[in-house]
Amino acid sequence: MKTKVQLRNVSKKYTLYRTNAEKLKTMFTPKKLKDQRDFYALKNVSLDIFEGETIGVVGINGSGKSTISNILASVIPPTTGEMNIHGETSLIAINVGLNNNLSGYDNIELKCLMHGFSKKGITELIPKIAAFADIGDFIDQPVKSYSSGMKSRLGFAISAHTNPDILIVDEALSVGDRTFYQKCRDKIDEFKAQNKTIIFISHSIGEIKNISDRVLWLHNGEVRSFGEKTAVVKEYEDYIKWFNQLSKEEKDTHKQQLREERAIFEDAPAVAQHKKNKSSLVFWGQLGVCLTAFLVASYFLVVPSLMAALGENNDQDTKQNKDVETSQLENGSRR
Numbered sequence: 001m002k003t004k005v006q007l008r009n010v011s012k013k014y015t016l017y018r019t020n021a022e023k024l025k026t027m028f029t030p031k032k033l034k035d036q037r038d039f040y041a042l043k044n045v046s047l048d049i050f051e052g053e054t055i056g057v058v059g060i061n062g063s064g065k066s067t068i069s070n071i072l073a074s075v076i077p078p079t080t081g082e083m084n085i086h087g088e089t090s091l092i093a094i095n096v097g098l099n100n101n102l103s104g105y106d107n108i109e110l111k112c113l114m115h116g117f118s119k120k121g122i123t124e125l126i127p128k129i130a131a132f133a134d135i136g137d138f139i140d141q142p143v144k145s146y147s148s149g150m151k152s153r154l155g156f157a158i159s160a161h162t163n164p165d166i167l168i169v170d171e172a173l174s175v176g177d178r179t180f181y182q183k184c185r186d187k188i189d190e191f192k193a194q195n196k197t198i199i200f201i202s203h204s205i206g207e208i209k210n211i212s213d214r215v216l217w218l219h220n221g222e223v224r225s226f227g228e229k230t231a232v233v234k235e236y237e238d239y240i241k242w243f244n245q246l247s248k249e250e251k252d253t254h255k256q257q258l259r260e261e262r263a264i265f266e267d268a269p270a271v272a273q274h275k276k277n278k279s280s281l282v283f284w285g286q287l288g289v290c291l292t293a294f295l296v297a298s299y300f301l302v303v304p305s306l307m308a309a310l311g312e313n314n315d316q317d318t319k320q321n322k323d324v325e326t327s328q329l330e331n332g333s334r335r
Protein backbone atom coordinates (compact mmCIF):
# COMPACT_ATOMS: atom_id res chain seq x y z
CA MET A 1 0.00 0.00 0.00
CA LYS A 2 1.31 3.45 -0.95
CA THR A 3 1.82 5.85 1.96
CA LYS A 4 0.22 9.25 1.31
CA VAL A 5 0.76 10.91 4.68
CA GLN A 6 3.52 10.20 7.17
CA LEU A 7 3.87 12.12 10.43
CA ARG A 8 6.69 11.50 12.89
CA ASN A 9 6.58 13.15 16.31
CA VAL A 10 4.79 16.19 14.94
CA SER A 11 4.07 18.86 17.56
CA LYS A 12 2.56 22.31 17.38
CA LYS A 13 3.33 24.66 20.22
CA TYR A 14 1.58 27.95 20.91
CA THR A 15 2.32 30.67 23.43
CA LEU A 16 -0.59 32.47 25.01
CA TYR A 17 0.00 36.15 25.69
CA ARG A 18 -2.10 38.11 28.17
CA THR A 19 -1.76 41.36 26.21
CA ASN A 20 -0.35 42.56 22.88
CA ALA A 21 2.26 44.53 24.83
CA GLU A 22 3.45 41.26 26.41
CA LYS A 23 3.71 39.70 22.96
CA LEU A 24 5.73 42.68 21.71
CA LYS A 25 7.97 42.59 24.77
CA THR A 26 8.87 38.94 24.23
CA MET A 27 9.97 39.75 20.69
CA PHE A 28 12.77 41.94 22.04
CA THR A 29 13.69 40.37 25.35
CA PRO A 30 14.20 36.74 26.31
CA LYS A 31 10.92 35.88 28.01
CA LYS A 32 11.07 35.10 31.71
CA LEU A 33 9.89 31.64 32.68
CA LYS A 34 7.25 32.97 35.08
CA ASP A 35 5.50 34.68 32.13
CA GLN A 36 5.61 31.52 30.08
CA ARG A 37 2.28 30.02 29.04
CA ASP A 38 3.32 27.68 26.26
CA PHE A 39 1.21 24.66 25.46
CA TYR A 40 0.92 21.90 22.92
CA ALA A 41 -1.97 22.17 20.45
CA LEU A 42 -0.55 18.93 19.07
CA LYS A 43 1.98 16.72 20.83
CA ASN A 44 4.23 14.04 19.29
CA VAL A 45 1.78 12.83 16.67
CA SER A 46 3.07 9.92 14.59
CA LEU A 47 0.89 8.17 12.01
CA ASP A 48 0.71 6.76 8.49
CA ILE A 49 -2.23 7.19 6.12
CA PHE A 50 -2.37 5.11 2.95
CA GLU A 51 -3.68 5.71 -0.56
CA GLY A 52 -7.42 5.19 -0.95
CA GLU A 53 -8.16 5.35 2.79
CA THR A 54 -10.81 7.53 4.36
CA ILE A 55 -9.73 8.54 7.85
CA GLY A 56 -12.31 9.91 10.27
CA VAL A 57 -10.95 12.22 12.97
CA VAL A 58 -12.79 12.57 16.28
CA GLY A 59 -12.06 14.36 19.53
CA ILE A 60 -13.62 16.81 21.94
CA ASN A 61 -13.34 20.61 21.42
CA GLY A 62 -9.76 21.80 21.43
CA SER A 63 -8.25 18.34 21.03
CA GLY A 64 -6.17 19.37 17.98
CA LYS A 65 -8.31 18.28 15.00
CA SER A 66 -8.17 21.58 13.09
CA THR A 67 -4.51 22.00 14.00
CA ILE A 68 -3.65 18.66 12.37
CA SER A 69 -5.79 19.45 9.29
CA ASN A 70 -4.09 22.86 8.91
CA ILE A 71 -0.66 21.25 9.25
CA LEU A 72 -1.50 18.56 6.67
CA ALA A 73 -2.76 21.23 4.25
CA SER A 74 0.40 23.32 4.88
CA VAL A 75 -1.69 26.23 6.17
CA ILE A 76 0.52 26.28 9.29
CA PRO A 77 3.90 24.62 9.86
CA PRO A 78 4.52 22.14 12.68
CA THR A 79 6.80 23.42 15.48
CA THR A 80 8.78 20.19 15.53
CA GLY A 81 8.65 16.78 13.89
CA GLU A 82 8.78 15.32 10.43
CA MET A 83 6.02 15.35 7.84
CA ASN A 84 5.92 13.66 4.44
CA ILE A 85 2.93 14.24 2.18
CA HIS A 86 2.86 12.40 -1.14
CA GLY A 87 0.44 14.30 -3.34
CA GLU A 88 -1.51 17.54 -3.41
CA THR A 89 -3.77 18.31 -0.47
CA SER A 90 -6.93 20.38 -0.51
CA LEU A 91 -8.53 21.59 2.69
CA ILE A 92 -12.22 22.36 2.98
CA ALA A 93 -12.96 24.15 6.22
CA ILE A 94 -15.53 26.79 7.10
CA ASN A 95 -13.10 29.61 7.73
CA VAL A 96 -10.04 28.59 5.76
CA GLY A 97 -8.97 29.18 2.20
CA LEU A 98 -11.39 31.78 0.86
CA ASN A 99 -10.49 35.43 0.51
CA ASN A 100 -13.32 37.34 2.16
CA ASN A 101 -12.82 40.50 0.10
CA LEU A 102 -12.98 38.75 -3.27
CA SER A 103 -16.14 37.58 -4.99
CA GLY A 104 -17.01 33.91 -5.39
CA TYR A 105 -15.85 34.01 -9.03
CA ASP A 106 -12.54 35.63 -8.12
CA ASN A 107 -11.98 33.06 -5.37
CA ILE A 108 -12.58 30.25 -7.85
CA GLU A 109 -10.11 31.81 -10.28
CA LEU A 110 -7.50 32.39 -7.58
CA LYS A 111 -7.75 28.86 -6.16
CA CYS A 112 -7.60 27.31 -9.64
CA LEU A 113 -4.51 29.39 -10.50
CA MET A 114 -2.92 28.24 -7.23
CA HIS A 115 -3.61 24.63 -8.25
CA GLY A 116 -1.79 25.26 -11.53
CA PHE A 117 -4.76 25.39 -13.93
CA SER A 118 -4.38 27.27 -17.23
CA LYS A 119 -6.63 30.23 -18.09
CA LYS A 120 -8.51 27.99 -20.56
CA GLY A 121 -8.94 25.26 -17.93
CA ILE A 122 -10.24 27.82 -15.42
CA THR A 123 -12.76 29.22 -17.94
CA GLU A 124 -14.12 25.68 -18.40
CA LEU A 125 -14.18 24.94 -14.66
CA ILE A 126 -15.88 28.13 -13.40
CA PRO A 127 -19.44 27.25 -14.57
CA LYS A 128 -19.10 23.69 -13.16
CA ILE A 129 -17.90 24.94 -9.77
CA ALA A 130 -20.58 27.67 -9.68
CA ALA A 131 -23.27 25.09 -10.54
CA PHE A 132 -22.05 22.70 -7.80
CA ALA A 133 -21.91 25.46 -5.18
CA ASP A 134 -25.41 26.53 -6.22
CA ILE A 135 -25.40 29.87 -4.43
CA GLY A 136 -27.14 31.87 -7.17
CA ASP A 137 -26.27 35.54 -7.68
CA PHE A 138 -24.07 35.52 -4.60
CA ILE A 139 -21.30 34.01 -6.74
CA ASP A 140 -20.34 37.55 -7.86
CA GLN A 141 -20.66 39.08 -4.38
CA PRO A 142 -17.74 39.37 -1.90
CA VAL A 143 -17.37 36.23 0.21
CA LYS A 144 -17.69 38.33 3.40
CA SER A 145 -21.41 38.64 2.59
CA TYR A 146 -21.87 34.81 2.56
CA SER A 147 -23.46 32.71 5.28
CA SER A 148 -21.22 29.93 6.70
CA GLY A 149 -23.22 27.37 4.69
CA MET A 150 -22.56 29.32 1.49
CA LYS A 151 -18.83 29.55 2.26
CA SER A 152 -18.77 25.84 2.86
CA ARG A 153 -20.61 25.18 -0.43
CA LEU A 154 -18.14 27.30 -2.41
CA GLY A 155 -15.10 25.82 -0.60
CA PHE A 156 -16.27 22.26 -1.19
CA ALA A 157 -17.18 22.96 -4.83
CA ILE A 158 -13.70 24.42 -5.55
CA SER A 159 -11.82 21.61 -3.79
CA ALA A 160 -13.90 18.89 -5.39
CA HIS A 161 -13.19 20.22 -8.88
CA THR A 162 -9.46 20.89 -8.53
CA ASN A 163 -8.76 17.16 -8.38
CA PRO A 164 -6.68 16.89 -5.17
CA ASP A 165 -4.92 13.64 -4.19
CA ILE A 166 -5.71 14.16 -0.53
CA LEU A 167 -8.97 15.82 0.44
CA ILE A 168 -9.24 17.17 3.99
CA VAL A 169 -12.77 18.03 5.10
CA ASP A 170 -12.81 19.85 8.45
CA GLU A 171 -16.37 20.12 9.76
CA ALA A 172 -17.32 21.78 6.47
CA LEU A 173 -20.40 19.62 5.90
CA SER A 174 -21.90 20.36 9.30
CA VAL A 175 -22.96 23.87 8.23
CA GLY A 176 -24.53 22.89 4.91
CA ASP A 177 -28.18 21.86 4.59
CA ARG A 178 -29.25 18.28 3.84
CA THR A 179 -29.45 18.85 0.04
CA PHE A 180 -25.86 20.05 -0.06
CA TYR A 181 -24.75 17.35 2.38
CA GLN A 182 -26.00 14.64 0.03
CA LYS A 183 -24.23 16.26 -2.93
CA CYS A 184 -20.96 16.33 -0.95
CA ARG A 185 -21.42 12.72 0.17
CA ASP A 186 -21.86 11.67 -3.46
CA LYS A 187 -18.68 13.56 -4.39
CA ILE A 188 -16.80 11.94 -1.49
CA ASP A 189 -17.97 8.51 -2.66
CA GLU A 190 -16.76 9.41 -6.17
CA PHE A 191 -13.35 10.28 -4.68
CA LYS A 192 -13.29 7.02 -2.75
CA ALA A 193 -14.05 5.10 -5.95
CA GLN A 194 -11.09 6.91 -7.57
CA ASN A 195 -8.84 5.60 -4.75
CA LYS A 196 -8.20 9.10 -3.37
CA THR A 197 -7.25 9.71 0.24
CA ILE A 198 -9.76 11.53 2.43
CA ILE A 199 -9.34 12.91 5.94
CA PHE A 200 -12.71 13.66 7.40
CA ILE A 201 -13.10 15.62 10.63
CA SER A 202 -16.48 15.66 12.31
CA HIS A 203 -18.30 15.75 15.63
CA SER A 204 -21.01 13.58 14.09
CA ILE A 205 -20.26 10.00 15.07
CA GLY A 206 -22.89 8.82 12.57
CA GLU A 207 -21.07 10.54 9.67
CA ILE A 208 -17.69 9.27 10.90
CA LYS A 209 -18.98 5.69 11.05
CA ASN A 210 -20.54 5.99 7.58
CA ILE A 211 -17.64 7.56 5.75
CA SER A 212 -14.45 6.26 7.40
CA ASP A 213 -12.32 3.17 6.95
CA ARG A 214 -10.17 3.92 10.01
CA VAL A 215 -10.67 6.43 12.81
CA LEU A 216 -8.16 8.67 14.57
CA TRP A 217 -9.09 9.83 18.08
CA LEU A 218 -7.18 12.94 19.08
CA HIS A 219 -7.28 13.71 22.78
CA ASN A 220 -5.63 16.70 24.44
CA GLY A 221 -3.34 17.17 21.43
CA GLU A 222 -2.20 13.53 21.34
CA VAL A 223 -3.17 10.39 19.46
CA ARG A 224 -5.29 8.49 21.94
CA SER A 225 -6.26 5.77 19.49
CA PHE A 226 -5.98 5.08 15.75
CA GLY A 227 -7.32 2.02 13.99
CA GLU A 228 -10.41 0.01 13.11
CA LYS A 229 -13.39 2.41 13.13
CA THR A 230 -15.85 0.51 15.33
CA ALA A 231 -13.29 -0.10 18.07
CA VAL A 232 -11.97 3.48 18.13
CA VAL A 233 -15.44 5.04 18.02
CA LYS A 234 -16.45 2.80 20.95
CA GLU A 235 -13.40 3.90 22.99
CA TYR A 236 -14.24 7.53 22.26
CA GLU A 237 -17.91 7.12 23.16
CA ASP A 238 -16.96 5.30 26.37
CA TYR A 239 -14.75 8.24 27.33
CA ILE A 240 -17.59 10.72 26.65
CA LYS A 241 -19.97 8.58 28.75
CA TRP A 242 -17.38 8.34 31.56
CA PHE A 243 -16.83 12.12 31.50
CA ASN A 244 -20.54 12.93 31.46
CA GLN A 245 -21.25 10.86 34.58
CA LEU A 246 -18.61 12.76 36.62
CA SER A 247 -19.72 15.35 39.17
CA LYS A 248 -19.03 19.03 38.43
CA GLU A 249 -15.97 19.02 40.75
CA GLU A 250 -14.63 15.83 39.17
CA LYS A 251 -15.11 17.30 35.69
CA ASP A 252 -13.22 20.45 36.71
CA THR A 253 -10.39 18.40 38.25
CA HIS A 254 -10.16 16.29 35.09
CA LYS A 255 -10.10 19.37 32.82
CA GLN A 256 -7.40 20.97 35.00
CA GLN A 257 -5.38 17.76 34.79
CA LEU A 258 -5.67 17.83 30.97
CA ARG A 259 -4.52 21.46 30.89
CA GLU A 260 -1.51 20.63 33.05
CA GLU A 261 -0.57 17.68 30.85
CA ARG A 262 -0.64 19.95 27.84
CA ALA A 263 1.20 22.91 29.33
CA ILE A 264 4.93 23.03 28.79
CA PHE A 265 5.99 23.08 32.43
CA GLU A 266 7.40 19.63 33.01
CA ASP A 267 10.66 20.50 31.28
CA ALA A 268 10.70 24.02 32.73
CA PRO A 269 14.15 23.76 34.43
CA ALA A 270 15.59 22.37 31.19
CA VAL A 271 13.97 25.18 29.20
CA ALA A 272 15.22 27.75 31.69
CA GLN A 273 18.74 26.35 31.55
CA HIS A 274 18.60 26.22 27.75
CA LYS A 275 17.37 29.82 27.57
CA LYS A 276 20.05 30.90 30.05
CA ASN A 277 22.77 29.16 28.04
CA LYS A 278 21.36 30.59 24.83
CA SER A 279 21.19 34.16 26.14
CA SER A 280 24.70 34.03 27.63
CA LEU A 281 25.95 32.60 24.34
CA VAL A 282 24.23 35.47 22.52
CA PHE A 283 25.72 37.98 25.00
CA TRP A 284 29.31 36.72 24.61
CA GLY A 285 28.79 36.44 20.84
CA GLN A 286 27.65 40.08 20.65
CA LEU A 287 30.51 41.20 22.89
CA GLY A 288 32.98 39.34 20.67
CA VAL A 289 31.57 40.99 17.53
CA CYS A 290 31.76 44.46 19.17
CA LEU A 291 35.36 43.92 20.30
CA THR A 292 36.40 42.69 16.86
CA ALA A 293 34.68 45.67 15.21
CA PHE A 294 36.42 48.00 17.68
CA LEU A 295 39.83 46.45 17.02
CA VAL A 296 39.35 46.56 13.23
CA ALA A 297 38.17 50.20 13.39
CA SER A 298 41.12 51.05 15.66
CA TYR A 299 43.51 49.40 13.26
CA PHE A 300 42.26 51.39 10.28
CA LEU A 301 41.73 54.72 12.08
CA VAL A 302 44.40 54.86 14.77
CA VAL A 303 47.27 53.02 13.07
CA PRO A 304 47.40 55.33 10.00
CA SER A 305 47.38 58.44 12.28
CA LEU A 306 50.13 56.91 14.44
CA MET A 307 52.13 56.07 11.36
CA ALA A 308 51.60 59.60 10.05
CA ALA A 309 52.67 61.08 13.41
CA LEU A 310 55.75 58.84 13.52
CA GLY A 311 56.51 59.81 9.92
CA GLU A 312 56.38 63.50 10.85
CA ASN A 313 58.67 62.89 13.84
CA ASN A 314 61.09 61.04 11.60
CA ASP A 315 61.01 63.90 9.13
CA GLN A 316 61.67 66.37 11.93
CA ASP A 317 64.49 64.19 13.32
CA THR A 318 66.05 63.87 9.85
CA LYS A 319 65.68 67.61 9.36
CA GLN A 320 67.26 68.27 12.75
CA ASN A 321 70.08 65.81 12.00
CA LYS A 322 70.60 67.49 8.64
CA ASP A 323 70.71 70.91 10.36
CA VAL A 324 73.28 69.59 12.86
CA GLU A 325 75.33 68.03 10.08
CA THR A 326 75.17 71.25 8.05
CA SER A 327 76.27 73.41 11.00
CA GLN A 328 79.07 70.96 11.82
CA LEU A 329 80.20 71.10 8.21
CA GLU A 330 79.98 74.89 8.22
CA ASN A 331 81.98 75.03 11.48
CA GLY A 332 84.54 72.60 10.03
CA SER A 333 85.06 74.62 6.86
CA ARG A 334 85.42 77.84 8.86
CA ARG A 335 88.17 76.17 10.86
Ligand SMILES: Nc1ncnc2c1ncn2[C@@H]1O[C@H](COP(=O)(O)OP(=O)(O)OP(=O)(O)O)[C@@H](O)[C@H]1O
Pocket residue numbers: 014015040041059060061062063064065066067068
Ligand atom coordinates in the same frame (compact mmCIF):
# COMPACT_ATOMS: atom_id res chain seq x y z
N1 LIG B 1 -3.37 30.37 16.68
C1 LIG B 1 -3.52 29.83 17.88
N2 LIG B 1 -2.98 30.41 18.97
C2 LIG B 1 -3.10 29.87 20.19
N3 LIG B 1 -3.77 28.71 20.42
C3 LIG B 1 -4.33 28.08 19.38
C4 LIG B 1 -4.25 28.60 18.05
N4 LIG B 1 -4.90 27.74 17.23
C5 LIG B 1 -5.37 26.74 18.01
N5 LIG B 1 -5.05 26.94 19.29
C6 LIG B 1 -5.36 26.08 20.43
O1 LIG B 1 -4.92 24.77 20.11
C7 LIG B 1 -5.79 23.81 20.67
C8 LIG B 1 -6.30 22.89 19.57
O2 LIG B 1 -7.15 23.65 18.73
P1 LIG B 1 -7.93 23.01 17.48
O3 LIG B 1 -8.62 24.12 16.80
O4 LIG B 1 -6.98 22.19 16.70
O5 LIG B 1 -8.97 22.06 18.21
P2 LIG B 1 -10.18 21.24 17.57
O6 LIG B 1 -10.03 19.83 18.03
O7 LIG B 1 -10.27 21.48 16.11
O8 LIG B 1 -11.41 21.91 18.32
P3 LIG B 1 -12.95 22.08 17.86
O9 LIG B 1 -13.58 20.73 17.98
O10 LIG B 1 -13.48 23.03 18.87
O11 LIG B 1 -12.97 22.64 16.47
C9 LIG B 1 -6.90 24.59 21.36
O12 LIG B 1 -6.60 24.68 22.72
C10 LIG B 1 -6.85 25.96 20.70
O13 LIG B 1 -7.28 26.96 21.58
